[in-house]
């Protein structure tokens with residue numbers, strides 16, 4: 001178990017470049033399975049989850065070549081389908097959430113796809129019904145081995161398009177179904193599709209490979225199946241969750257930070273939500289500039305004067321992956337705010353660590369927490385903590401950087417899942433952070 005030691009209370013300053021988006025990369029990497037031609041991908045983040053998926057693809061027989069920082073080529077022309085019934089596959093596939101998205105492309109191209117119960121954050125129930133119901137609507141047969149917790153879909157005669165209304169706008173579920181449907185016979189219509197920038201990017205990539213997807217960016221996708229897909233070149237967007245994390249870091253440490261090349265047009269409602277906490281988010285070209293909040297920041301209230309409530313929702317709503325960060329920066333705001341995590345039931349439990357540090361938070365139930373901000377009149381106090389999940393981990397790291405004294409965070413592999421070379425990048429803007437050998 002890795003550990004960070006953090007000396008808090010220092011102002012940071014400078015520029016930080018966001019890495020490529022983790023959750024886009026996981027979709028895009030799975031899409032390389034859809035063609036036997038070479039696919040080149042740029043801006044792949046060097047993070048644990050992505051490296052695990054690249055390793056899985058390699059074990060499946062994909063030819064992987066790193067040709068520069070963040071740039072790889074992939075060629076899936078000689079896959080080893082026996083790997084899918086190996087013990088190694090159970091380990092590789094169970095190691096991250098994103099591995100679930102190999103099923104759609106394998107089903108679409110080879111008529112069968114398998115996956116052990118995928119890993120990822122333990123943040124509540126994470127069911128896969130949407131994925132498999134979608135595959136079944138395309139004509140696949142589904143089986144689930146309860147003992148091994150192993151999922152399988154098969155369509156020996158190929159897939160056929162049709163209409164489907166998803167029960168929920170699942171991000172990885174939509175990506176999986178789209179990747180199966182691009183090679184199905186006829187037209188597939190997916191209503192209540194997720195439409196995150198990750199999905200938009202995936203559809204853009206698939207169209208550049210020869211797929212025929214329309215409605216990209218909306219919740220109604222129409223996919224005309226094609227016989228085969230070819231190679232392409234694709235660049236991954238900057239990570240919007242990382243960008244939000246740096247906005248939170250700047251506010252909480254009252255530092256002046258510029259986040260470079262953020263691709264502002266794809267950030268959706270994210271800047272607006274930070275502004276609701278009173279944080280100044282300035283657009284400078286394609287950069288975000290956060291000035292030093294020397295006078296603190298004040299939570300806005302609704303028009304009718306009622307208490308601010310920040311909650312998550314499927315895109316274009318506010319991503320649940322940034323709510324933990326919103327919660328931590330609210331602990332130093334002027335005013336109170338209700339944080340409502342609607343999607344996941346175990347993502348707010350990390351507040352006990354913040355309470356230990358002196359934050360005023362009432363955990364109302366697993367989904368809701370009321371935060372009464374300190375307005376910097378009282379600094380959080382350093383402590384020792386363990387990172388329960390990726391976004392709680394980064395939130396605790398932000399809290400530690402703002403706190404008085406030296407904190408210790410264990411289980412930082414959770415942070416390494418999604419943040420590239422984080423201590424070096426934080427040191428370059430003045431943070432006092434050290435990785436201790438495990």
Ligand SMILES: CC(=O)N[C@H]1[C@@H](OP(=O)(O)OP(=O)(O)OC[C@H]2O[C@@H](n3ccc(=O)[nH]c3=O)[C@H](O)[C@@H]2O)O[C@H](CO)[C@@H](O)[C@@H]1O
Nearest residue numbers: 023026097098125126168169170171172173314320321343
């Ligand atoms: C690898 C990856 O890309 N992971 C992301 C992906 O996970 P993932 O694709 O696994 O998440 P889903 O979109 O399937 O669902 C997330 C949760 O929200 C619930 N739900 C979802 C849609 C809906 O309309 N109503 C609803 O209640 C689901 O029941 C589930 O508990 O999307 C999540 C939601 O943005 C993010 O937190 C994860 O970081």
Ligand SMILES: C=C(OP(=O)(O)O)C(=O)O
Nearest residue numbers: 097098120121321390391
């Ligand atoms: C929950 C997340 O990741 P995963 O779905 O991979 O567990 C996340 O990125 O915040």
